[in-house]
Amino acid sequence: MNIAWKEIKKNKAKFIILGSIIFLVSFLTFIISGLANGLSQDNAALIKDLPDGQFYMNVDANETYNLSRIDESVQTTVLNEQKDAAALSIQMGFVNDMEDKQHSIAFVTSTDSKSFESVGKGEVILDRSLEEEGIKVGDILTNNQFSGEFKVKGFVDQKKYSHAPVAFINMENYKEIYRVNEMQLIFVPGTEKAQVVTSLQSFSNKEFLNTIPSYSAEQMSLNMIIWFLVAISGMLFAIFFYMMNVQKIGLYGILKALGVKTSRLFGMMWYQMIFITVIALGLSVALSHGFALIAPKGMPFSLTLDTTVQLSIVFLIIGFIGATLSGLQIKKVEPLQAIQQGEV
Amino acid sequence: MTIFTIDEVTKTFTNGEVDEQVLKGINISLREGEITALVGASGSGKSTILTIAAGLQRATDGKVLFEGKNMTDMNQDQIRKIRASEFGFVFQSSHLVPFLTVEEQLLLMLDVSETKLKKREQQVEVEKILKLVDMDHRKDAYPASLSGGEKQRVAIARAIIHKPKMLFADEPTASLDSKRSKDVMTLIRELTKTLNITTLMVTHDEDMLTYADHIITMKDGLVLT
Ligand SMILES: Nc1ncnc2c1ncn2[C@@H]1O[C@H](COP(=O)(O)OP(=O)(O)O)[C@@H](O)[C@H]1O
Ligand SMILES: [Mg+2]
Numbered sequence: 001m002n003i004a005w006k007e008i009k010k011n012k013a014k015f016i017i018l019g020s021i022i023f024l025v026s027f028l029t030f031i032i033s034g035l036a037n038g039l040s041q042d043n044a045a046l047i048k049d050l051p052d053g054q055f056y057m058n059v060d061a062n063e064t065y066n067l068s069r070i071d072e073s074v075q076t077t078v079l080n081e082q083k084d085a086a087a088l089s090i091q092m093g094f095v096n097d098m099e100d101k102q103h104s105i106a107f108v109t110s111t112d113s114k115s116f117e118s119v120g121k122g123e124v125i126l127d128r129s130l131e132e133e134g135i136k137v138g139d140i141l142t143n144n145q146f147s148g149e150f151k152v153k154g155f156v157d158q159k160k161y162s163h164a165p166v167a168f169i170n171m172e173n174y175k176e177i178y179r180v181n182e183m184q185l186i187f188v189p190g191t192e193k194a195q196v197v198t199s200l201q202s203f204s205n206k207e208f209l210n211t212i213p214s215y216s217a218e219q220m221s222l223n224m225i226i227w228f229l230v231a232i233s234g235m236l237f238a239i240f241f242y243m244m245n246v247q248k249i250g251l252y253g254i255l256k257a258l259g260v261k262t263s264r265l266f267g268m269m270w271y272q273m274i275f276i277t278v279i280a281l282g283l284s285v286a287l288s289h290g291f292a293l294i295a296p297k298g299m300p301f302s303l304t305l306d307t308t309v310q311l312s313i314v315f316l317i318i319g320f321i322g323a324t325l326s327g328l329q330i331k332k333v334e335p336l337q338a339i340q341q342g343e344v
Numbered sequence: 345m346t347i348f349t350i351d352e353v354t355k356t357f358t359n360g361e362v363d364e365q366v367l368k369g370i371n372i373s374l375r376e377g378e379i380t381a382l383v384g385a386s387g388s389g390k391s392t393i394l395t396i397a398a399g400l401q402r403a404t405d406g407k408v409l410f411e412g413k414n415m416t417d418m419n420q421d422q423i424r425k426i427r428a429s430e431f432g433f434v435f436q437s438s439h440l441v442p443f444l445t446v447e448e449q450l451l452l453m454l455d456v457s458e459t460k461l462k463k464r465e466q467q468v469e470v471e472k473i474l475k476l477v478d479m480d481h482r483k484d485a486y487p488a489s490l491s492g493g494e495k496q497r498v499a500i501a502r503a504i505i506h507k508p509k510m511l512f513a514d515e516p517t518a519s520l521d522s523k524r525s526k527d528v529m530t531l532i533r534e535l536t537k538t539l540n541i542t543t544l545m546v547t548h549d550e551d552m553l554t555y556a557d558h559i560i561t562m563k564d565g566l567v568l569t
Contacts, residue, residue, distance in 0.1 A: 003443075003452065006448065251441065254439045255441070258453060259429070259457065334401075
C-alpha cells in the first residue's frame with residue numbers, strides 16, 4: 001500500500017503549499033539565469049558563438065586586446081600554418097544612418113575565414129538588431145573618421161559585442177578609420193593548441209571572454225545571484241521538509257510501533273519529496289520557457305532547456321539531501337514516545 | 345501451556361544523576377489464549393513492564409521469552425519483525441493513522457505484518473474483522489470523523505487483523521464511558537478467545553477485571569503475590 005500517496009491525497013493543501021514554494025524559488029532562479037545568459041549573449045555573442053579554439057594576442061598587451069598589435073610577419077606565419085585561422089580586430093564606434101541618427105556599434109574586421117563575415121570595401125554587414133532600429137539593406141551609413149561610405153549588404157543574427165551590435169567591415173576600411181596596420185587578435189579554431197609563437201599569448205574562448213572587464217564583472221554578479229538562490233532554496237527545502245517531519249514524529253512513532261520498517265518511512269518521505277519537486281520543477285521549466293516567448297523584445301533573455309534541466313537536477317539533488325538530512329530524525333523516533341504522547 | 349515468560353526483569357531510568365529503579369525483578373508467565381490483567385496503583389510500573397514485554401522498550405536486566413526465544417538477545421529489526429507479525433497493540437488512545445480510512449488502517453496492518461494474502465483475500469479479512477467490531481458501515485471514514493469508542497474499536501480490529509499470537513493492551517477502555525468500556529472488553533474477550541490470542545492488559549477499572557482469567561497486582565515495581 002502506498003501510504004505516501006494516501007497522505008498527499010488527504011492533505012492536499014499542505015503539499016500544494018510546499019510545492020508552490022519550490023515552484024516559486026526555482027522559477028525565480030530560472031528567470032534570473034535566463035537574464036544572465038541573455039546579458040552574456042548580448043555582451044559577447046560574437047565570441048560565445050564561435051567554435052572552441054584559441055585566441056592569441058601580444059604578450060605585451062597585458063591581456064587587454066585593445067592594446068594588442070600583432071606583428072604582420074607573425075600573423076602571416078600563423079595564418080600560413082593554420083589554414084582556418086583568422087586575424088581580427090574589434091573596436092567600439094559609431095555609424096550615422098541616412099537620417100543622421102547615430103548608432104553605437106562594434107566594428108569587427110578579419111582576414112577571410114569561416115568564423116567571421118567577409119565584406120568587400122565600402123560594404124557593411126550588421127547585426128539583426130539594427131534592422132529593428134530601421135536600417136534596411138542598401139542603406140548608406142557613414143562614420144566621421146571615414147572618408148567613404150558603407151552600403152548595408154545584409155544582416156546576421158546574434159552578433160553582439162559589449163552590448164552593441166556588430167558591424168563587419170572590410171580590413172582596408174578598418175585600417176583607415178583606426179589608422180593602424182596591425183590586427184589585435186588571431187583566432188585559431190580547433191581544440192588543439194597551435195604551436196606557440198613566443199611573442200603571442202593564447203587564450204581559450206572562455207579565458208578570452210574573461211579578459212573583457214565588463215563581461216566578467218557582469219557574469220560574476222549574476223552567477224553569484226543564481227548560486228545564492230540555489231543555496232537559499234536548498235535551505236528553504238530543508239527547513240520545509242524538516243517542519244513536515246517534525247509534525248509527523250508522532251505518526252512515525254506509531255507506524256514504527258506497528259512494525260513499519262524505518263527504510264519504508266524514508267521511502268515514504270522520498271516519494272513525497274520527489275513527487276512534489278518534480279511537478280513543481282516541471283511547471284517552473286514550462287513557465288520559464290513560456291516567459292522567454294512573451295518577454296519584451298529588448299529584454300536580453302535567453303534560456304536553454306539545457307540550463308533549466310541542469311538547474312532542475314541541482315534542485316532535485318538539494319531537495320533530496322534536505323529531505324534526507326531532516327529525515328534523519330525518523331531514525332531517532334522512539335515508538336514509545338509517540339504512544340505516550342497520546343493522539344497524533 | 346506457557347507462551348510468554350517475563351523473568352526477573354528490572355528497569356532503571358536515569359534522570360540526570362539520579363537512577364530510579366522502576367521495576368525491581370518482575371516474574372510473570374502467560375498461558376496461551378488467556379487474558380491476564382495487570383492492576384496496581386498509578387506509577388507502580390504497569391505500563392513499563394507491558395511495553396517491555398511488547399518489545400517497545402528494553403529491559404535493564406532479565407529475560408523476556410516469547411515462544412521460548414529470548415527477546416532481550418534480539419536486535420532491533422528482529423524485534424520489529426515480531427512486533428509486526430506476532431504482536432498486536434491497543435493503547436489508551438487509538439493512535440490511528442490520520443490520513444487513512446478505517447479500511448486502509450487494516451490493510452496497512454496486513455501489509456506491515458507481511459501476511460501473505462492476495463488482494464481479494466485481504467478484502468475478505470478486512471470485511472470480516474470490521475463486522476466483528478461492528479464498524480463495517482464506517483469503513484470509508486477517516487479517524488477524525490469517528491467517536492472515541494469507534495476509534496478504539498478500529499484500533500482493536502487493527503491489533504488483531506493479522507492474527508497475532510499476543511495482544512498487549514494498556515488501559516484500552518480508559519477513554520470510554522462504562523457502557524462503551526464493557527462493550528470493548530466483551531469484544532476483546534470474544535475475539536481473543538475465538539482466535540486463541542494471549543492477552544496482557546493493564547487496567548485501572550475494577551469492573552474490567554471480570555473479563556480477565558488472571559489478575560496480577562503490582563506495587564512499587566514488584567508483583568504482589
Ligand atoms: N521514560 C521514562 N523515564 C523516566 N521515568 C519513567 C519513564 N517511564 C516511566 N517512568 C517512571 O516509572 C514509574 C512507573 O511508570 P509506569 O510504568 O508508567 O506506571 P503505571 O503504568 O503503573 O502508572 C513512574 O514513576 C514513572 O515516572
Ligand atoms: Mg500506565
